[in-house]
Amino acid sequence: MLSPAIPARTLLLAIFVLMAGSGFLSTLIAIRLELAGASALLIGLVATSYFGGLMVGSLRVERVIARIGHIRAFAAFVTVYSATSLSYAILDHPGIWIALRFLDGFMMAGVFVCLESWLNEQASPQTRSTALAAYMIALYSGQAAGQFLLNLGDRSPDLPFMVSAILLSIALLPVLLTRMEQPKMEAIKPFSIRRLYEVSPLGIVGTLVNGAMLGAFYALGAVYIQRIGMGLSQVALFTSCVIAGGVLLQYPLGVLSDRFDRRLVVIGCFLAAAAICAPLGLFVLPATATIALGSLFGGFAFALYPLCVAHSNDHLDEQERVGASSGLVLTYSAGAVAGPLLGSAGMGILGPSGLFAVLGSLALMGGIFGIWRSFARSAVPAEDQQAFQSLPRTTPMASVLEGEDNG
Known part of the structure; x- marks a missing residue:
């Protein structure tokens, strides 16, 4: 059933690992703010910042990708995301976390645009539905599996952030080592x-x-x-x-x-x-x-x-x-x-x-x-x-x- 997705398996592996490393961060950050006594309003503001970054990034990252190419852009987006994941453990201040979450959202938009436009290039008109199904399975499976990394916080408060950064760094490898040809960006006007x-x-x-x-x-x-x-x-x-x-x-x-x-x-x-x-x-x-x-x-x-x-x-x-x-x-x-x-x-x-x-x-x-x-x-x-x-x-x-x- 998923055989048409095999040529893009490196992209699917990348999104699975990336979502496993990033999909639980919103939950983790909310938990940490709650334990620190933050109000529901402050927790909501931090989350809103992420979605704001995702929305702005969806409108802006195409220019970056078109200028430097998919592989280098993907590496840049994920590297910054990995750095911000570690920053939460070092910079323990809600105001800074709001800025970091906006940056996370922007970088994640870049990751999604890179992978989705690349997947579109790899799929033929006859296999697009199958490719999309495989992409969704990889994305949501990674996000669901990553939630259980929250339990690492029982051992050390900073350990989940470290594991997140490790997984995000590993997610780079399938894309950096791929021999697939990079696609051309085509702007979409909503x-x-x-x-x-x-x-x-x-x-x-x-x-x-x-x-x-x-x-x-x-x-x-x-x-x-x-x-x-x-x-x-x-x-x-x-x-x-x-x-x-x-x-x-x-x-x-x-x-x-x-x-x-x-x-x-x-x-x-x-x-x-x-x-x-x-x-x-x-x-x-x-x-x-x-x-x-x-x-x-x-x-x-x-x-x-x-x-x-x-x-x-x-x-x-x-x-x-x-x-x-x-x-x-x-x-x-x-x-x-x-x-x-x-x-x-x-x-x-x-x-x-x-x-x-x-x-x-x-x-x-x-x-x-x-x-x-x-x-x-x-x-x-x-x-x-x-x-x-x-x-x-x-x-x-x-x-x-x-x-x-x-x-």
């Missing part, structure tokens, strides 16, 4: 927000709300688990299960959306996420129930971004889809910038349960908006809908793989 809304109001609003939901969760999910009395190992398990649940439910929900009015599936995911958040926001549940509900939340919440992209594509011409998808990535990033601030405000007012109160409220608003849109516009017939394609929420370059395959 649609304007106004144009996106005119084409698909639910697509743009759903993406924005989903970005806020997952931005808040990534920033403060670990803080929630700690404040309800669970330990570090349970934080790692909870976060990993949310990511795994998000990956496992995307395909069945996508198949469902191909057969029925896609808006109903989007609405269902929003309302299901809101329903799952209700008990987490109202009660302190046993660890097993909390982890199980977290997995379900991840399943529905992770599916929303590719569903919204697919819904937007249902209303677009073929040549417009890459630009629209890249615009939706940036819209998601904008939501992710706001999400940690909303989540921290909720926790500041309501305590730990405030996080899921905010997440549930956002999901409910997304569902209500979708219901309104289902009355305002007729559905696209199921036979005219574009095929669902799972997509990572990374940079506009990921939309090239999805977009060209649909052609």
Whole structure:
């Protein structure tokens, strides 16, 4: 099944190791700030800085890569990221951490653009879906596996940062030693927000709300688990299960959306996420129930971004889809910038349960908006809908793989 991805195996190995070394840092930093007595607002600001760097980087790094080439640019981005990982252990100040997280986000955007544009170059039109699937498996598997490195903090507070830097440095090797030809950069111009809304109001609003939901969760999910009395190992398990649940439910929900009015599936995911958040926001549940509900939340919440992209594509011409998808990535990033601030405000007012109160409220608003849109516009017939394609929420370059395959 994944044989078309074999020529790009070095890129897949690089993203797996890189995500294993970096994917747990947001959780680790939130935990460290929580242990230091930082407020939920400060923790949210640090997380917001990362998503801000990711959004700015998505718009700016293409020029750097085009000027110096993929290999040298990738090496520069990862080297800086490795250095910042060690800096957290040395420069223990929230203000400095805000700056470091912005830098992390910017560098990670560069990494994603390098690998995704390179993967696009390696894949043929017939194998793009398989290549994208392999990329997503490598990305999310690395992110889920990396969460368990949080447990190293029991031995030494600085050890997780050191292991992160080691893994990021190792992630350089597959790319530095590859004999694959470097691709040429092609700029992608996203649609304007106004144009996106005119084409698909639910697509743009759903993406924005989903970005806020997952931005808040990534920033403060670990803080929630700690404040309800669970330990570090349970934080790692909870976060990993949310990511795994998000990956496992995307395909069945996508198949469902191909057969029925896609808006109903989007609405269902929003309302299901809101329903799952209700008990987490109202009660302190046993660890097993909390982890199980977290997995379900991840399943529905992770599916929303590719569903919204697919819904937007249902209303677009073929040549417009890459630009629209890249615009939706940036819209998601904008939501992710706001999400940690909303989540921290909720926790500041309501305590730990405030996080899921905010997440549930956002999901409910997304569902209500979708219901309104289902009355305002007729559905696209199921036979005219574009095929669902799972997509990572990374940079506009990921939309090239999805977009060209649909052609």
